[in-house]
Amino acid sequence: xxxxxxxxxxxxxxxxxxxxxxxxxxxxxxxxxxxxxxxxxxxxxxxxxxxxxxxxxxxxxxxxxxxxxxxxxxxxxxxxxxxxxxxxxxxxxxxxxxxxxxxxxxxxxxxxxxxxxxxxxxxxxxxxxxxxxxxxxxxxxxxxxxxxxxxxxxxxxxxxxxxxxxxxxxxxxxxxxxxxxxxxxxxxxxxxxxxxxxxxxxxxxxxxxxxxxxxxxxxxxxxxxxxxxxxxxxxxxxxxxxxxxxxxxxxxxxxxxxxxxxxxxxxxxxxxxxxxxxxxxxxxxxxxxxxxx
Amino acid sequence: xxxxxxxxxxxxxxxxxxxxxxxxxxxxxxxxxxxxxxxxxxxxxxxxxxxxxxxxxxxxxxxxxxxxxxxxxxxxxxxxxxxxxxxxxxxxxxxxxxxxxxxxxxxxxxxxxxxxxxxxxxxxxxxxxxxxxxxxxxxxxxxxxxxxxxxxxxxxxxxxxxxxxxxxxxxxxxxxxxxxxxxxxxxxxxxxxxxxxxxxxxxxxxxxxxxxxxxxxxxxxxxxxxxxxxxxxxxxxxxxxxxxxxxxxxxxxxxxxxxxxxxxxxxxxxxxxxxxxxxxxxxxxxxxxxxxxxxxxxxxxxxxxxxxxxxxxxxxxxxxxxxxxxxxxxxxxxxxxxxxxxxxxxxxxxxxxxxxxxxxxxxxxxxxxxxxxxxxxxxxxxxxxxxxxxxxxxxxxxxxxxxxxxxxxxxxxxxxxxxxxxxxxxxxxxxxxxxxxxxxxxxxxxxxxxxxxxxxxxxxxxxxxxxxxxxxxxxxxxxxxxxxxxxxxxxxxxxxxxxx
Numbered sequence: 001x002x003x004x005x006x007x008x009x010x011x012x013x014x015x016x017x018x019x020x021x022x023x024x025x026x027x028x029x030x031x032x033x034x035x036x037x038x039x040x041x042x043x044x045x046x047x048x049x050x051x052x053x054x055x056x057x058x059x060x061x062x063x064x065x066x067x068x069x070x071x072x073x074x075x076x077x078x079x080x081x082x083x084x085x086x087x088x089x090x091x092x093x094x095x096x097x098x099x100x101x102x103x104x105x106x107x108x109x110x111x112x113x114x115x116x117x118x119x120x121x122x123x124x125x126x127x128x129x130x131x132x133x134x135x136x137x138x139x140x141x142x143x144x145x146x147x148x149x150x151x152x153x154x155x156x157x158x159x160x161x162x163x164x165x166x167x168x169x170x171x172x173x174x175x176x177x178x179x180x181x182x183x184x185x186x187x188x189x190x191x192x193x194x195x196x197x198x199x200x201x202x203x204x205x206x207x208x209x210x211x212x213x214x215x216x217x218x219x220x221x222x223x224x225x226x227x228x229x230x231x232x233x234x235x236x237x238x239x240x241x242x243x244x245x246x247x248x249x250x251x252x253x254x255x256x257x258x259x260x261x262x263x264x265x266x267x268x269x270x271x272x273x274x275x276x277x278x279x280x281x282x283x284x285x286x287x288x289x290x291x292x293x
Numbered sequence: 294x295x296x297x298x299x300x301x302x303x304x305x306x307x308x309x310x311x312x313x314x315x316x317x318x319x320x321x322x323x324x325x326x327x328x329x330x331x332x333x334x335x336x337x338x339x340x341x342x343x344x345x346x347x348x349x350x351x352x353x354x355x356x357x358x359x360x361x362x363x364x365x366x367x368x369x370x371x372x373x374x375x376x377x378x379x380x381x382x383x384x385x386x387x388x389x390x391x392x393x394x395x396x397x398x399x400x401x402x403x404x405x406x407x408x409x410x411x412x413x414x415x416x417x418x419x420x421x422x423x424x425x426x427x428x429x430x431x432x433x434x435x436x437x438x439x440x441x442x443x444x445x446x447x448x449x450x451x452x453x454x455x456x457x458x459x460x461x462x463x464x465x466x467x468x469x470x471x472x473x474x475x476x477x478x479x480x481x482x483x484x485x486x487x488x489x490x491x492x493x494x495x496x497x498x499x500x501x502x503x504x505x506x507x508x509x510x511x512x513x514x515x516x517x518x519x520x521x522x523x524x525x526x527x528x529x530x531x532x533x534x535x536x537x538x539x540x541x542x543x544x545x546x547x548x549x550x551x552x553x554x555x556x557x558x559x560x561x562x563x564x565x566x567x568x569x570x571x572x573x574x575x576x577x578x579x580x581x582x583x584x585x586x587x588x589x590x591x592x593x594x595x596x597x598x599x600x601x602x603x604x605x606x607x608x609x610x611x612x613x614x615x616x617x618x619x620x621x622x623x624x625x626x627x628x629x630x631x632x633x634x635x636x637x638x639x640x641x642x643x644x645x646x647x648x649x650x651x652x653x654x655x656x657x658x659x660x661x662x663x664x665x666x667x668x669x670x671x672x673x674x675x676x677x678x679x680x681x682x683x684x685x686x687x688x689x690x691x692x693x694x695x696x697x698x699x700x701x702x703x704x705x706x707x708x709x710x711x712x713x714x715x716x717x718x719x720x721x722x723x724x725x726x727x728x729x730x731x732x733x734x735x736x737x738x739x740x741x742x743x744x745x746x747x748x749x750x751x752x753x754x755x756x757x758x759x760x761x762x763x764x765x766x767x768x769x770x771x772x773x774x775x776x777x778x779x780x781x782x783x784x785x786x787x788x789x790x791x792x793x
Contacts, residue, residue, distance in 0.1 A: 068494070099470075142447075143451060
């Protein structure tokens with residue numbers, strides 16, 4: 001049975017503000033999931049807390065609306081428990097790079113086969129407009145009357161420098177492109193990261209909305225970027241914050257083994273060395289007889 | 294060649310080891326390295342160090358030098374000086390002899406007391422509870438705020454974000470509640486006033502740090518604007534964290550004074566007092582508000598004075614006087630930790646005198662309604678309505694939940710035959726009340742409950758109905774005695790353990 005994008009749409013009506021970029025993201029996810037061809041009950045969608053973390057409820061996949069910042073550890077637990085599930089993780093920039101920032105690095109190191117989609121709007125929307133870790137320097141918000149004094153996190157460079165084997169970026173201003181990178185991320189065997197520039201219409205900056213995305217976005221393919229070149233990817237990722245590159249920054253030419261694969265390999269290795277169960281029982285019985293005598 | 298004809302120089306004698314016993318910690322590594330058994334474990338404790346230095350018997354020493362390498366102490370076992378080192382050429386010096394390392398006598402730290410500055414009497418303000426609490430903190434001299442946005446508490450942080458930069462203060466939005474509490478730990482260690490606004494799930498995250506701060510005896514104020522739980526719950530008001538704040542402030546033997554304001558005015562006054570008590574007892578103080586109270590606007594009068602904070606002498610303040618101060622919650626020796634816990638227990642016992650409550654119309658009350666935070670407002674309305682209907686009702690409102698104002702409750706209950714506990718939680722306030730009564734040996738009259746949770750608040754008519762039903766209900770158990778002495782009979786039929 002082949003699923004259509006609409007089969008992944010749940011009956012819940014999104015309560016995002018009209019015009020929110022996340023509407024486009026969820027549409028792109030429907031398309032990507034349909035293209036991948038897995039059934040809704042084969043998929044688990046884990047999120048943290050935030051506007052964007054409502055997303056699992058809007059799909060027909062299994063959903064897990066978890067703890068603020070902890071979507072990645074929960075998703076890892078889920079995937080380890082049931083490796084056959086296709087596990088998607090979604091969250092915002094605050095969830096991923098502020099309160100959950102510590103988890104991203106270790107999810108990458110562990111390389112469990114997850115797809116992590118961050119809806120990056122450079123602001124805290126759910127709590128009504130506070131500074132986020134990706135807010136640009138100088139941004140005035142309700143919690144930064146002096147303007148943001150801290151350098152923004154560059155999510156692309158962050159994950160690249162920890163060795164993420166798949167790193168891409170998209171925007172709902174380019175639906176087809178976004179659906180394509182999410183599909184490719186899902187298909188990638190290992191940890192894959194998609195940063196989606198998903199503007200906040202209510203608290204975001206007026207000059208960084210979908211209209212501006214459309215005008216300035218450049219696909220990496222059109223720039224002739226080779227996604228196997230991690231150094232070039234890092235150079236391009238430096239543009240985060242003033243340029244909008246879409247497409248795949250880096251795809252490891254030889255995907256490193258996943259955690260699951262390594263565990264199985266080690267187990268097989270050990271299995272050869274261990275005594276079979278019957279032999280162990282025999283030894284026990286002999287020992288027992290010896291002590292009894 | 295000429296040189297080969299010269300008589301060979303006598304071979305320089307290799308140096309044998311020498312040891313300053315003060316600098317030997319008795320680790321015995323040199324003994325393992327010596328092949329000639331020249332070094333043996335010592336017997337006598339060095340009175341200056343309290344350690345047992347090794348002893349040297351160098352008759353068999355070949356000056357192989359292996360022991361020098363084995364010694365981990367930079368000034369420990371080292372080659373003997375074969376010739377006097379010319380003056381003016383310092384070799385390794387014993388650190389204790391080096392003049393530049395000798396500590397100059399330094400001033401003793403003293404408490405710099407707070408100064409009260411009179412405030413001009415201003416107009417009455419109309420403030421949100423969260424804003425009132427933020428202003429209370431400013432008037433208490435708090436200039437360091439750390440926090441993480443969480444509804445329904447964020448307005449307090451937002452106001453401080455606006456005001457603190459203008460007052461040479463620091464507002465910092467942390468990356469999480471875990472970061473927040475540790476930023477506070479640092480600032481409190483420097484002896485400064487610090488606070489945060491948070492709500493239930495955020496407070497849960499802070500508890501590890503709260504336990505550390507209690508262990509290290511540091512003052513700070515946590516305003517927890519409680520919301521519905523468990524888990525993510527919702528952002529509506531609940532009294533969900535009474536148990537957490539009164540009984541579960543992180544691991545270990547932890548307690549803190551817990552305030553339960555019920556008006557914006559109290560949000561301001563109690564926040565201000567919270568700082569005072571935090572520094573008086575060197576312990577965190579928790580202000581438990583609820584989602585309604587945080588968002589509710591009300592009339593607020595400013596106090597007559599504001600506090601210009603001093604500096605406590607225990608602070609790690611970064612000057613010569615405070616150099617010996619150490620902030621720590623680690624006591625590795627079991628007996629030390631027990632002694633520290635005893636000290637904390639004494640402190641908690643002293644805090645009992647901070648118990649506060651309001652009794653309203655309890656003097657002749659037959660039914661006493663107990664409530665705090667926003668539910669106390671409905672309870673007050675219910676008491677007024679019951680009085681209008683000719684029912685002698687009274688309101689007992691604990692203002693501190695820990696320590697629980699049990700003496701005041703005993704007085705309020707002196708003529709009461711029924712007790713109604715009204716709360717927006719599944720019995721957390723009642724549990725605190727029962728526990729306090731049990732410890733105090735106070736026999737409670739038959740107890741009824743009006744409870745809601747999930748963000749639904751008990752309404753006035755429900756409370757009235759609950760009180761009337763409680764009064765109408767026949768009491769099968771013997772009427773509880775109002776005396777402070779508990780019944781200590783062992784008769785299972787007596788029913789002295791049952792309240793209902």
